[in-house]
Every structure is written in C-alpha cells, then in structure tokens.
Amino acid sequence: MKTTLKITVVLVMLFTIVSCNKKTRRNYQYMPNMYQPVGYEPYQESDAFKGDMEAQLPVDGTIPRGYSLYEIEDTTEGYEEAKAGLESPLDSSAVDYARGKELYDIYCGICHGNKGDGQGTLMKREKILGVPSYDTRELTAGSIYHVIYYGLNSMGSYANFMSEEERWQVVAYVEKLKADLEK
Amino acid sequence: MKHVIYRNLTSNILRLGFILLLTFSTTVLAQEGDPAKGKTLFNTNCAACHKLDKKMTGPALRNVEARLAEDEGLDREWLNKWIRNSSALIKSGDTYANKIWNEYNQTAMNAFPQLSDQDISDILAYTAATPPPPPEDPCIANPNGPNCGGGEPVDTLSNSIILGALALLFGLLAMALVLVNRTLKRFADAKGIAVAESDKGTPIWKAFIQNQFLVLVTSIALLLASGYFVYGYFMQVGVDQGYEPVQPIHYSHRIHAGDNKIDCKYCHSSARVSKTSGIPSLNVCMNCHKSIGEVAAETQLEGQEYGVDYNAEIQKLYKAVGWDETNQKYTGETSPVKWIRIHNLPDFAYFNHSQHVSVAGIECQTCHGPVEEMEIVSQYAPLTMGWCINCHRETNVKIKDNAYYTKIHEQLSKKYGVEQLTAAQMGGLECGKCHY
Incomplete structure (x- = not known):
C-alpha cells in the first residue's frame, strides 16, 4: 500500500513538472532585469502613446531625415501629371539593374511576374487577378514611380517598403523589362 | 443505264443540308x-x-x-x-x-x-454563367472520414480495438494462471504433500548495503547522473527554443511563404535595411487582402486539419485595420493587433538584421528554420551565445561584390594564412561586437 502511495506521489510530481513545460509560454529567465530593456523596443506596447503602440507615424508636417517630399497628389490628375512631367533623378551611371532586379523580384514579381508579363505566382495560382503585362500599357518613368508610391486600383502603396532611391531603381528595372517584352 | 450519282440523291441532300445547318448553328453559338x-x-x-x-x-x-x-x-x-x-x-x-x-x-x-x-x-x-458549386466538404457527407473534426479517424479506431482485444486476452490468461495455481495448491493440501518452499537467503537490498564498495560506486554514479540533469536544467533556463505562442490572428506562413512563395522580405522588408526585421504593419496585409477577402475553397478545407477557419481570420484583419468590405472603404476605426514576438534576444546582446541579411547574404531559414512549412511559427534556433559563436566560426565572410571588405580581407587572410576568412577571424568573436 505504501509503495502504491509513493509511486502515485512521484507520478503526480512528474506530471506537474511536465505540464509546466508549455510551448505557448516563455521559459524562466535568470535575471529579467538584464533581459528586458528599459528603453522602448520596436513594436512594444506602451500606454504613453496613442493606441497603446510604441510604433507611431511621423508628426504631421514633418519629414524623417534623409527623406524628401513627393508633392504630386494621389488623384487621376496627379497620375497624369506624374506621367507627363516626372523624371528619374538617377543618371545612367547610378542605375543598378542588379539591385533593381533583386528588389523587383521581392516586391513586384510575385504578382507582375519576374519578366513583367503579368504572370506572377499569385496570378498563376488565381489568388490575385487582372495583372496586366507591361507591354500592353503605356508607361513612363513618372507614371511607374507614381503607382509604386500610391498604388493604383487594387494595387497598394509600396512607399513604405523601399526608400526613394530604391523605388527609382525599380522604376529603371521595370522600364528595362518593358523594353525587353516589346522586342 | 441510270447514272449512279442520283442513286442516293435524297440522302445526300439531307446530309449536305445537315452539315450546312451545323455550320450556321456553330456561328450562332459563337455569337452567344x-x-x-x-x-x-x-x-x-x-x-x-x-x-x-x-x-x-x-x-x-x-x-x-x-x-x-x-x-x-x-x-x-x-x-x-x-x-x-x-x-x-x-x-x-x-x-x-x-x-x-x-x-x-x-x-x-x-x-x-x-x-x-x-x-x-x-x-x-x-x-x-451559373457559378460552379463549391467543392463539397467531405466531412458533411462522411463525418467520420479522415481529417474531419468529428469522429475518430478509422485507422486509430481499428488500432485501439485490436489493442483492447489483446489486453483483454492477456488479462484472461493471467486470471487463468492464478486460478490453475490456486487449484493445484488445494490439491496438494488435500493430498498432504508439502510444497517445497524456496530457501529465503538474505534479501538483495540487505546484501547491497553490506557491500560498501558497491554502495560507494552507486552513489558516485547517482551523483554524476543527477549533476548531469541539474546542469542540463540550469543551462536551458532563459532559452526559448520551441516557443510557439498563439497569435491574435492566425497567420499561416505555410500558405503565404510556402504555397504562394511570397518572399520573406516582402512583408519583413525592414530586415534588409535595419536592425529589426519588422512585424509587418496591416497595410502590408491589405496590399493583397484588399482583393482577397476569402480564401479558396480548397484552402478553407485544409484549414480543418489545423482547426482554423481562414476566412474568419481574414475578417479579424479587416476589423483591426478598419476595412469595410461591402463598400470597399476604410472606416478609420482601427485597433492594433497585439502580435506576440517569438524571437527575442536579451537586451544585453546586440544583433543587426541588415548586417546578416544584406551584407552577409544569409538565408532567413538559417536562423529561423523552415518557416515556409510552419502553420504556427515556433522558435527554431536556441539563440544562445554558443550558437551564435559556432556559426561565426564556421561561416566564411561573403566578399563577393563587396569592395568594402576587399582590402581588409586581403591583409587578414595573409596574416592568418588562409584562403577564406571566417566571420570569427574577421572579428566576429570580439566581445564588444555584440555586448556593449
């Protein structure tokens, strides 16, 4: 009888230890004071800010360092204006097709296809529809940049994915793809 | 003699007429x-x-x-x-x-x-055209079918039946043995035969205690073994390998990165250029989910395997980002999603994503594991210092297309007399690189 009791006690203890080891919970830490930062971490929850988020948009009317303003508006007229007047600040020596391709394949190729023919993976799998091939559209550097910046119809804005210079590199690469398609 | 051509004239005309009719009717159909x-x-x-x-x-x-x-x-x-x-x-x-x-x-x-x-x-x-009927849920027709929530799968069911039958059989055998033993003893008693009792010597544990050498060896072995386990326990404190929290919105990396082959850096774009590989803001989700309000019927069926309703999860996204699906407009009522961070280094260790992703060209999977196969993401690597150091010792510095490293690599490889420098030889083991 005593043995049974002992075995039960051991089993219960083992069970408690095992059930403590939950995958959905973090492990114990030796010195949490050294592990947890005093300053704000990116994406941390904080009641000091609006919406209890540490991540906030820049204050209205300010520009982050190294950024510049894009003053053309997100309207049909704005699109026409960009298409007619906006030109790439990169000269031919600054255009880096290798980097343009790398960025294009990450951000655009998934729908527009790595060749720009509108046959990206999402299009082929019928997740996203109606992506045109570049050679069926009239594009200028300005209109490409404008659409990357604001998006168009179902396409969202890609302004927050890439810096200004990177966007212009992608524009140059898209122009190259369009030229290749039209050959 | 009659000319043969007229013999089947009627049927020929009929046939010709039929062909003509067919030709025109196809044109009519094409107009449709x-x-x-x-x-x-x-x-x-x-x-x-x-x-x-x-x-x-x-x-x-x-x-x-x-x-x-x-x-x-x-x-x-x-x-x-x-x-x-x-x-x-x-x-x-x-x-x-x-x-x-x-x-x-x-x-x-x-x-x-x-x-x-x-x-x-x-x-x-x-x-x-009338819309095709949605693919039928096999669980409606057959709730006991494989991959259905209700009812046990057939395989396990038959297995447990077999196991149960075997257990019953062994139980019966054991009972029969006990019964036979008892009957034999009763016979022996009745006949007056004394069953020879086995000679009881010193019990084994008493003999064990009397042998001091054995006691010593055993206690040393026990001490060493418990030392091993205690060390193991203390070393895993603070390590979160396998940590798999439940996120507020069930996001399947398996579908996005695996099936649809979306690049990791599409959503985690800041991994290219900054210290932190960002948790994507909801506008990144909306780039695609503005037009994908429902998953494909097959995908929804796959979700049953994991007990997830993907469409409901997309609705959670719409609610958080304030997207009015019927009017295709943002309402402006947003609420932050409290994602739970999985990979987290302690504050005293510095790690920079862009250095590893853009400069070294390390694949995300090297540290994060096969995320594109994970339905629920868990921490793959231990993220301990030993793990970092080990990789720095084994990985060669990527000097291709990197003018910044050309000169220093030339000098250092001469100094160490090697062809290829590892990250460690480049200074990747210096304390101040990560702890300051």
Whole structure:
C-alpha cells in the first residue's frame, strides 16, 4: 500500500513538472532585469502613446531625415501629371539593374511576374487577378514611380517598403523589362 | 443505264443540308459567347478592378448584361461603348454612365479598344454563367472520414480495438494462471504433500548495503547522473527554443511563404535595411487582402486539419485595420493587433538584421528554420551565445561584390594564412561586437 502511495506521489510530481513545460509560454529567465530593456523596443506596447503602440507615424508636417517630399497628389490628375512631367533623378551611371532586379523580384514579381508579363505566382495560382503585362500599357518613368508610391486600383502603396532611391531603381528595372517584352 | 450519282440523291441532300445547318448553328453559338474563353479574358483584363459577386474598385459584374437591360434598359451597344471607351461615353453626357462614374469616386475605367465583339460576348457569357458549386466538404457527407473534426479517424479506431482485444486476452490468461495455481495448491493440501518452499537467503537490498564498495560506486554514479540533469536544467533556463505562442490572428506562413512563395522580405522588408526585421504593419496585409477577402475553397478545407477557419481570420484583419468590405472603404476605426514576438534576444546582446541579411547574404531559414512549412511559427534556433559563436566560426565572410571588405580581407587572410576568412577571424568573436 505504501509503495502504491509513493509511486502515485512521484507520478503526480512528474506530471506537474511536465505540464509546466508549455510551448505557448516563455521559459524562466535568470535575471529579467538584464533581459528586458528599459528603453522602448520596436513594436512594444506602451500606454504613453496613442493606441497603446510604441510604433507611431511621423508628426504631421514633418519629414524623417534623409527623406524628401513627393508633392504630386494621389488623384487621376496627379497620375497624369506624374506621367507627363516626372523624371528619374538617377543618371545612367547610378542605375543598378542588379539591385533593381533583386528588389523587383521581392516586391513586384510575385504578382507582375519576374519578366513583367503579368504572370506572377499569385496570378498563376488565381489568388490575385487582372495583372496586366507591361507591354500592353503605356508607361513612363513618372507614371511607374507614381503607382509604386500610391498604388493604383487594387494595387497598394509600396512607399513604405523601399526608400526613394530604391523605388527609382525599380522604376529603371521595370522600364528595362518593358523594353525587353516589346522586342 | 441510270447514272449512279442520283442513286442516293435524297440522302445526300439531307446530309449536305445537315452539315450546312451545323455550320450556321456553330456561328450562332459563337455569337452567344464562350464562358471558358471569357474567363481567361476576364481574369486578364477585368479582374484587377471587378469581381463577379463583390464590389471592388468597380461594381460586381455577375449577370451585368441582364441587370442593365432590366433595370436601366441599356443594351449590348451601350456596353460595347462603355468597355471600349468609358470616358468618351461619360463626356457625351450619358446619364447612367455619369451616374456610375460618380458612384465609384470618379475612378476612370481603362479603355479596352482591343476587345472584339466576340471577346466582349465571351466575357459577358462568363459573367452570365451559373457559378460552379463549391467543392463539397467531405466531412458533411462522411463525418467520420479522415481529417474531419468529428469522429475518430478509422485507422486509430481499428488500432485501439485490436489493442483492447489483446489486453483483454492477456488479462484472461493471467486470471487463468492464478486460478490453475490456486487449484493445484488445494490439491496438494488435500493430498498432504508439502510444497517445497524456496530457501529465503538474505534479501538483495540487505546484501547491497553490506557491500560498501558497491554502495560507494552507486552513489558516485547517482551523483554524476543527477549533476548531469541539474546542469542540463540550469543551462536551458532563459532559452526559448520551441516557443510557439498563439497569435491574435492566425497567420499561416505555410500558405503565404510556402504555397504562394511570397518572399520573406516582402512583408519583413525592414530586415534588409535595419536592425529589426519588422512585424509587418496591416497595410502590408491589405496590399493583397484588399482583393482577397476569402480564401479558396480548397484552402478553407485544409484549414480543418489545423482547426482554423481562414476566412474568419481574414475578417479579424479587416476589423483591426478598419476595412469595410461591402463598400470597399476604410472606416478609420482601427485597433492594433497585439502580435506576440517569438524571437527575442536579451537586451544585453546586440544583433543587426541588415548586417546578416544584406551584407552577409544569409538565408532567413538559417536562423529561423523552415518557416515556409510552419502553420504556427515556433522558435527554431536556441539563440544562445554558443550558437551564435559556432556559426561565426564556421561561416566564411561573403566578399563577393563587396569592395568594402576587399582590402581588409586581403591583409587578414595573409596574416592568418588562409584562403577564406571566417566571420570569427574577421572579428566576429570580439566581445564588444555584440555586448556593449
């Protein structure tokens, strides 16, 4: 009888230890004071800010360092204006097709296809529809940049994915793809 | 003699007539439009802005021709004009054209002069076709089928039946043995035969205690073993390998990165350029989910395997980002999603994503594991210092296309007498690199 009791006690203890080891919970830490930062971490929850988020948009009317303003508006007229007047600040020596391709394949190729023919993976799998091939559209550097910046119809804005210079590199690469398609 | 050609004249004429009839009837059918062709045309030309059953940038198009004819009295002629050049139609002052243009925020529809009459009939035939029934849920017909929530799968069921039967059999055998033993003893008692009792010597544990050498060896072995386990326990404190929290929105990396092959850096774009590989903000989700409000029926079925309703999860996203699906507009009522961070280094260790992702060109999977196969992401690597150091010792510095490293690599590889420098030889083991 005593043995049974002992075995039960051991089993219960083992069970408690095992059930403590939950995958959905973090492990114990030796010195949490050294592990947890005093300053704000990116994406941390904080009641000091609006919406209890540490991540906030820049204050209205300010520009982050190294950024510049894009003053053309997100309207049909704005699109026409960009298409007619906006030109790439990169000269031919600054255009880096290798980097343009790398960025294009990450951000655009998934729908527009790595060749720009509108046959990206999402299009082929019928997740996203109606992506045109570049050679069926009239594009200028300005209109490409404008659409990357604001998006168009179902396409969202890609302004927050890439810096200004990177966007212009992608524009140059898209122009190259369009030229290749039209050959 | 009769000329042979007239012999079957009647049937020949009939046959010819039938062929003629067929030829013309196909033309008539072609005028009707081919829904299959129409689908391809619709997907390439229209689907960027139109869905069949839901508003998108433009109105829903199911049965558009019939609806226009009934409600507005507009015919195919009007539709052709609209599709080929909607802005000209709007400028001409057409009432309904202007009405629909204003209703959709004066968004100009692309002109499609390249579509022929036949193309347009094909597309309209596609919009008028009855929608195919959704693929049947195998669990409705057969709730006990594999991968269904209700009912145990057949395999395990039969296994447990077999195991149960075996257990019963062994139980019966053991009982029979006990019974036989008891009966034999009773016989022996009745006949007066004394069953020879085995000679009881010193019990084994007493003998063990009496042998001091054995006691010593055993206690040393026990001490060493417990030392091993205690060390193991203390070393895993603070290590979160395998940590797998439940996220507020069930996001499947398996579907996004695995099936759809979206690049990791698409959503985690700041991993390229900053210390932190960002948790994507919801506008990144909305880049695609603005037009994907429901998953494909097959995907939804896959979800049952994991006990997830993917469509409900997309609705959670819409609620958080404040997207009104019916009107295709943001309401402005947003609420932050409290994602739970999995990979987290202690504050005293510095780690920079861009250095590893962009400069070293390390694959995300090297540290994060096969995320594209994970339905629920868990921490793959231990993220301990030993693990970092080990990788720095084994990984060669990527000097290709990196003018910044050319000179220092030349000098250092001469100093160490090696062809290829490892990250450790480049200074990747210096304390101050990560702890300051």
